[in-house]
Amino acid sequence: MLISDVSNNGLSLLSETRCFGGTQKRFSHQSDSLNGEAVFSVFLPPESTPVFGVVLWLSGLTCNDQNFVTKAGAQRTAAELGLIIVCPDTSPRGDEVANDDAYDLGQGAGFYVDSTQAPWKTHYQMFTYINVELMDIIKSVFSKGKKIAISGHSMGGHGALISALKATEHYVSVSAFSPIVNPSKCPWGQKALSTYLGNNSAAWQAYDACELLNAMTEDFTLPILIDQGKDDEFLDSQCLTTPIEAVSNLSNVDVRYQDGYDHSYYFVTSFIEEHLQFHAKYLAQ
Amino acid sequence: MLISDVSNNGLSLLSETRCFGGTQKRFSHQSDSLNGEAVFSVFLPPESTPVFGVVLWLSGLTCNDQNFVTKAGAQRTAAELGLIIVCPDTSPRGDEVANDDAYDLGQGAGFYVDSTQAPWKTHYQMFTYINVELMDIIKSVFSKGKKIAISGHSMGGHGALISALKATEHYVSVSAFSPIVNPSKCPWGQKALSTYLGNNSAAWQAYDACELLNAMTEDFTLPILIDQGKDDEFLDSQCLTTPIEAVSNLSNVDVRYQDGYDHSYYFVTSFIEEHLQFHAKYLAQ
Numbered sequence: 116m117l118i119s120d121v122s123n124n125g126l127s128l129l130s131e132t133r134c135f136g137g138t139q140k141r142f143s144h145q146s147d148s149l150n151g152e153a154v155f156s157v158f159l160p161p162e163s164t165p166v167f168g169v170v171l172w173l174s175g176l177t178c179n180d181q182n183f184v185t186k187a188g189a190q191r192t193a194a195e196l197g198l199i200i201v202c203p204d205t206s207p208r209g210d211e212v213a214n215d216d217a218y219d220l221g222q223g224a225g226f227y228v229d230s231t232q233a234p235w236k237t238h239y240q241m242f243t244y245i246n247v248e249l250m251d252i253i254k255s256v257f258s259k260g261k262k263i264a265i266s267g268h269s270m271g272g273h274g275a276l277i278s279a280l281k282a283t284e285h286y287v288s289v290s291a292f293s294p295i296v297n298p299s300k301c302p303w304g305q306k307a308l309s310t311y312l313g314n315n316s317a318a319w320q321a322y323d324a325c326e327l328l329n330a331m332t333e334d335f336t337l338p339i340l341i342d343q344g345k346d347d348e349f350l351d352s353q354c355l356t357t358p359i360e361a362v363s364n365l366s367n368v369d370v371r372y373q374d375g376y377d378h379s380y381y382f383v384t385s386f387i388e389e390h391l392q393f394h395a396k397y398l399a400q
Numbered sequence: 401m402l403i404s405d406v407s408n409n410g411l412s413l414l415s416e417t418r419c420f421g422g423t424q425k426r427f428s429h430q431s432d433s434l435n436g437e438a439v440f441s442v443f444l445p446p447e448s449t450p451v452f453g454v455v456l457w458l459s460g461l462t463c464n465d466q467n468f469v470t471k472a473g474a475q476r477t478a479a480e481l482g483l484i485i486v487c488p489d490t491s492p493r494g495d496e497v498a499n500d501d502a503y504d505l506g507q508g509a510g511f512y513v514d515s516t517q518a519p520w521k522t523h524y525q526m527f528t529y530i531n532v533e534l535m536d537i538i539k540s541v542f543s544k545g546k547k548i549a550i551s552g553h554s555m556g557g558h559g560a561l562i563s564a565l566k567a568t569e570h571y572v573s574v575s576a577f578s579p580i581v582n583p584s585k586c587p588w589g590q591k592a593l594s595t596y597l598g599n600n601s602a603a604w605q606a607y608d609a610c611e612l613l614n615a616m617t618e619d620f621t622l623p624i625l626i627d628q629g630k631d632d633e634f635l636d637s638q639c640l641t642t643p644i645e646a647v648s649n650l651s652n653v654d655v656r657y658q659d660g661y662d663h664s665y666y667f668v669t670s671f672i673e674e675h676l677q678f679h680a681k682y683l684a685q
Contacts (some may be wrong), residue, residue, distance in 0.1 A: 133660040135670045188669060190471030194434070346418070351465045375418040384473060 124256050127140040129154065135194035136161035139184060144252070148243040149207040155171035155249065156180040157257060158190050165345040167197035168261045168287075169253055170391060173205070173245065173278075175190075175269030176303070177223050183268075186380040192388045196395050199257055204251055219303050220310055220313065226298070227274030228322045229376070230311040239311055242322070245274065246282040264394035268383055273298055275325035278336055280316040280331030288397040290340040290390045292383050293294045293347055293355045300352035325354075330364040339368040340393045342386050344376030409541050414439065417580030420479035421446035424469060429537070433528040434492040435666070440534065441465040442542060443475050443485040450483035453546045453572075453683030454538055455676060456561075458530065460554030461510050461588070465489045468553075471597050471665040477673045483682050488534055489577040490555065495645035504588050505595055511583070511608045515596040524596055527607070531560065549679035551575040553668055554640075557626070558583055561609035564622055573682040575625040575675045577668050578632055578640045582610040586639035610639075613647040624653040625678045627671050628663030 129141040137160045146153035160166065170193070172183050180202045180312040183189065193200050206212075206225030213234040215221035232240035253263065265286050267275035272294025279289035298304020312318040320326035328335060343356035350356070355378075360370055376382040414426040422445045431438035445451065455478070457468050460522065465487045468474065478485050491497075491510030498519040500506035515524035550571050552560035557579025564574035583589020584604040597603040604609035613620060628641035635641070640663075645655055661667040 130668045132662055132664055134666040139666055185665070186470050188476065190666075190669070191473065306591070344418070377417055379417055379678070380470070381417045381419040381424055381475075384475070385418070 118173060118379070121335050124252070125383055126256065127253070134158070135190045135209050137164075137190060137194045138267075139190065141180070144157065144400060146244060146248060148236050148240040148248045150240075151207055151209050151246065153207070153211065154180055154204055156184045156202040158184070158193055159229045160194050160197045160199065164194065164197040166259060167395065168259045169199045169201060169263040170375060171245070171249075171265045172200055172202045172254070172264060173216055173265070173267030173271030173274035174202065175267070175271045176204050177218050178271070178325070179223065182380065184264075185382070186384060188384045189387045189391065192391045196391060197400075198230075198391060198395070201249070201253055201257065206241065209351040212238045213341060220306060224270065224305075224307060226270060226307040226322070227277060228308070228311050231318065232311060232313050235311050242277070242281070245283065246278050250282075250285055259273055262287045264288045264290070264398055265321050266390055266394070267294070269378065270295055273304075273324060276339075277322050277327065279339075280324060280327045280335065281321075283337060287335065288338040288394050290342075290393055292342050292386070293343060293344060293349070293378055294324070295354050296356055297323060297354035299323045299326060299360040300358065303351065303353050325358050325362055328359070334366045336367050338393070338397055339365075340390060341368070341370045342382070342390070343370065344378065344382045345372050345374050346376060347378045347382075409535070409537070411541065412602070420475045422449075422475060422479045426465070426477065431492075431529060431533060433525040433533045435523050435525075436492055436494050438492070438499065439489055440464055441469045441479055443469070444495045444542075445479045445482045445484065446626050446663060449479065449482040451484060451544060451546055454484045454543045454548040455679055456530070456534075456548060456550045457487045458512060458552030458556030458559040459487065460552070461492070462503050463490050463556070464508065467665065468668070471669065473669045474672045474676065475675040477676045481676060483676060483683075484678070486534070486538055486542065488530060491526065492504070493510065497523045507590060509592060510556060511517050511589075511596060511607070512562060513593070516548070516603065517596060517598050520596050526559075527562070527566070529571065531563050535567075536571055538681050541580065547571045548600040549575070549683055551675055552579070552669040553577040554634075554663065555580055555588070557581075557659045558609060559590075561613065561624075562607050562665045564597070564624075565609060565612045565620065566606075566638070568622060570685070571622065573625075573679050575627075575678055578629060578634070578663055579609070579625050579626060581641055582608060582639035582643040584608045584611060585617055585643065586637065588638050605647045606685065609642050610647055613644070613650055619651045621652050623678070623682055624650075625675060626653070626655045627667070628655065628666045629663065631656050631657050631661060631666065634663050657683050
């Protein structure tokens, strides 16, 4: 349902729905970096609530821009605090976009990297999309000079961490649920990185949070909050969270292991209020 | 994923997930009234929180037992208050169960009535399933003597109201979001009631909240809370909420029209805390 034509900011409003007194919107736009149409969702707090800041949310494998919007219940706290929440898709989309039948490669599995390998590189430029193109839209259309934090889940937790590590100037804080912190050492990451970047270990390290941190000559001081469920079925097999604790030059980090929680959005919804409160501390500064 | 075999209460545990310190479970069981397997979901508050009462939730057209569980965000308040939330499916299911290609008839659209018409009557006995069979399970397995309230959305709001009107002894309060209050006068209801009950207006009236209320010789005193979005696309066309205000023998009712809200789960999630708090008042008495 297209409810408005392309406005002068280049965004087409696909839908808008009242939620907790604010508005949940969905936009499409022509993306230069993804070389096609892209869709993202934005929650705007009630007009009566002053905008306090922006949280950019990156979702995990198989997700699009809607999973967090419909399942995380974040609008309640965002409405209270005055937070804008921006949720992009997890990959380029479309019939003309390279794909794979597996759930962990291709559409829905962009891994937030800029691909260098055919046929993927034509559209799979997710790092640039998030940290340049979408960032420009956030700053020119939505944030009105307010600060920006980043968060995500699983593959999106990886995306949030590498965005904060590589495009630090945009963010005041980063948090993640069950993030893939060391993708070059786990099956999900090895499959995606070899496909999108080729068999070049230096290229992989440029998108691996643990490797980026290990290569730093100074402490990384951006505040980091990580929540990890102890009953997460992927905890041991997919480089979720634990390897980041072995990184020595990492300060200002809080890694929490939560009893009984798994890898699902039931985990995200249980702690999203605490993550938004965490970011609000730094958005206010 | 069947994670436990049939226990001595006849329930098979399909899944369980930690959520807000409690547990979101999903069960299947052999249903006598539906003449086949039925699935329902149950949220149990944290073990450290004393159980305060039960809220039975009925969903709307196209839904199953999962829509409310994944989208409404009710577990947060339920965990705080100590509420058990039970979410059944909206119809019988299975290859052997009569169906229709339309979204508003057949599987996913049981309308909470006991069908009298072939081929539907073999399985479509949702009123008895909810108010007798599932009620017995709630009382014998989950509620441990605590009181029960009922709520629902759209077709499920209709189901909650007729359950409270016809099986009043089970419930302490009823609430609804955008309920179909007068199904014999609207297209959704006329299609479903004529199909499941035949062209017998007396049979329709027995499952129509407004007609049941009009036929009552005494005031219906069970507390009722109804929320209706003013921007609901079905408000005028599908007998949502407004006709119930014309019922004269209705006391103890609070009908609220909410500016800007539509028919979606974004509306439900925005006000579910208030509904659970409403029920908690009566569950405590």
